[in-house]
Amino acid sequence: MTLEKPMPDKYNPHELEPKWQKYWQEIGLLRAAEGSGKKSYILVMFPYPSGDLHMGHLKNYTMGDVLARFRTQQGYSVLHPFGWDAFGLPAENAALKFGVSPADWTFGNIQQSKESLALMGIQYDWSREVTTCTPEYYKWNQWIFLKMYERGLAYRKKSYVNWDPVEQSVLANEQVIDGRGWRSGALVEKRELEQWYLKITDYAERLLQDLDKLPRWPEKVKAMQRAWIGKSTGAEFDFPVKGHEAKIRVFSTRPDTIFGATFMVLAPEHELVPTITTPEQKEAVEAYVAAARMKSEVERQREDREKTGVFTGAYAINPANGKEIPVWIADYVLAGYGTGAIMAVPGQDGRDWEFAERFGLEIVRTVEPPAGWQGQAYTEDGPAINSGFLDGLYVEEAKKKVIAWMEEKGIGQGKVNYRLRDWLISRQRYWGTPIPMIHCEACGIVPVPYEELPVVLPTLKDVEDIRPKGKSPLAAHPEFYEVDCPRCGRAARRDTDTMDTFIDSSWYFLRYTDAQNQQLPFDPQRANFWMPVDQYIGGVEHAILHLLYSRFFTKFLHDIGMLEAEEPFEGLFTQGMVQGWTDVGPVEVKDDQIRFLTPERRAKLDLPETLSVEEAKKSGAELRTHEDGSLHFWKPATMSKSLGNGVMVGPFVREQGADIARITILFAAPPENEMIWTEEGVQGAWRYLNRVWRRVAEDRAELERTSDRFESTALEGADKTLYQKLHQTLKKVGEDIEALRFNTAVAALMEFLNALYDYRKENGVSPVYRSAIRHYLQMLAPFAPHIAEELWHWFHDSSVFEARWPAVDEEALVADAFELVVQVSGKVRGKATVPAQASEDEIRRIAREIPNVQAHLEGKQVVKEIYVPGKLLNIVVKG
């Protein structure tokens, strides 16, 4: 198709697309302006600037662009901004690899990415572009950090932290997945370090509660956040240790089972371990503690983890019944959660049961299991037994009573615990925001005064200077860290760590509302106009990290009076990935078994070394013969640079066209599903847009001559049908876009195009037809803006996006006839077209005239009839 000569009036995307892209720049389409009317803030997750983009990157941006254009047509003030999450490791790694500075590398990539976006016709308000690695942006990271410090929400703490040996830096809990660094994949080690934390735990309850105020968030994401926050309600109370002053404090969600606490378990790191361990047990305990410390997170979380532990020799007193119970240490109790110590109730807890069995400890049931209970620990509800004053009470009642008893006796109280930990934000890396703090020997920690912000990240001349060495690279640069103490004036030292780059993305959506502000991160008034974000679109991989941190920052900024909104994102949409056909490598087939000849891609895609032809087929894979005669294994896989299966934006748009790419993406599958980019899908999009083009181009002259004025109530026949279908489509497309059902919106457009062809075949160009074409272009515009703008300009002088989205004529939707479905005993036996105003009696008569219905009524007795007006008649028979 690319070989054809361009003819006048032939759909030629390469010619018309650049023209309209330039035009939109000129007219300032999607330049955001605060107004007085309704607003719409459409946001896509900003990317790490990685250079050339492929269709996988472009899916969200295309979706956001459709929405932003649609809202513009509807007359909203629209904010559709873009920016770059530009700090972080890839820039450092690239610098080390190619010897360019991280800044040059980053800005080079930004330039390339921008070109891809422009080629797709995606319109942003570039005057609000945000790049997080610029001092103009990260100055405000430092400002917010100081505000948090003032409120006691930023603090320094020495603790065992997650150390990523590849990144040579610490990580936050959220960035450790299955015991590995989220980016490097390296096994995380534990190191005791003093670091900066943000007190997100102060917001745990609000972060949890307010999830209920987000109906337009996916249930999946809310569930993940709830689990991460991990609220549990119970009690915290003390067990005295025999022969010691010290008491062991425990947290339990089941204080009602206290009578069944037959032993206690401390985490190996628990501070009382050295104190209470008896001389006889000292050696064993110390060996166990040392071993536990050596174990990596992954080893401790192994699936088949068998319970291990050591007796300390000490005994505690169960405050409920005065029994002496042994105190053990074991690594199934975590130091970082609750108090790092538990009362073990094997009768009601599976883990404690397992431990008790293994070490021969006593088991006492305190909740009566149902009759015939064969299991081990019983964790469900039931009446209390062996529990003194709690006997007979069910779990909830028993909890209340025992907590009251504890409070009265002064040994404990009700308590809520969260799994969420404070956010560790120090990083020992170069390419990030310097932490605006000064360490003074005399004054201690002194914040950099606001007027001295930003603390500028120095440009390091030698690439070797930025190589991670286990300490911040900035610590090797006295010209950076040597500073006078702002308080006492004596020589002091700057903090040389940088901030976690997730700080940058925790508030960037606020900077867009006022990107040029020199006095503040943003002007509250402007932010209040735009916030909250009406529709946020991005990948589900940020369900916890970025989305939780952003909610935290928003709440904090609300609390200090910067913002009315308490939640940043009103609507959240997590889009599915784009897959491309991928050559996994050469294979040989023997006895129906496929064996891979090269391991790299097979391993990357998690495929087994051999699989049967049938299994391969089932999984959607194909075997293709290459030119050299070898057999290769192909399957769809998420587009990525490393697999080389990405369809690159630049070449595709230059060869085929942006609108074709957009329709391909939007129509192929529901946006939340993964989609497979195929040549056939592209063909379909091309065919569709050509059909649109021809429908308008073939009648161009006549359409130009025809007025589209007509009296809608006076229409008849084909005109009336077309008019009705138009308004049905308008309604459907509008609703579908708002619900982000782009695939069905495009389907409705295709359907209506078929109707336009049908009409035109039988009828001439009429006012109704002309009006339908005009509205068709308006509906097409958000999806395929270039072709729509081109065809629109054949009949109009201004942009299609300046024309208001047409109102649905509700009266036109009311048909004057409908197709009656006639069922006999619930099965469809016939259909008839009947006038809308037909009475029920008439309907019954008409239904009985249908021969096939008669046949099915023959010799049967009518029991009852159900009539659904405008739809169906069901005649129920007996015999």
Added chain:
RNA sequence: GCCGGGAUGGCGGAAUCGGUAGACGCACUCGACUCAAAAUCGAGCGGUUAGCAGCCAUGGGGGUUCGAGUCCCCCUCCCGGCACCA
């Protein structure tokens, strides 16, 4: 194990206030146009049937209902997340 989401033609998917299952597209088949091909246009396209009628059909089993892809119960499988959090 727990939590969230799914299972509909050869394929992507429509249809969920219970009311014609398979919109729209892809692939495929036949026909028209053409010297020919591409493009385009027309017809067909769940199974069974020569075709109609009929019957079967939305992962499986049961139920509610005049009527179930849609609601309820049980089960299987798939995807995603969490996983010794007391």
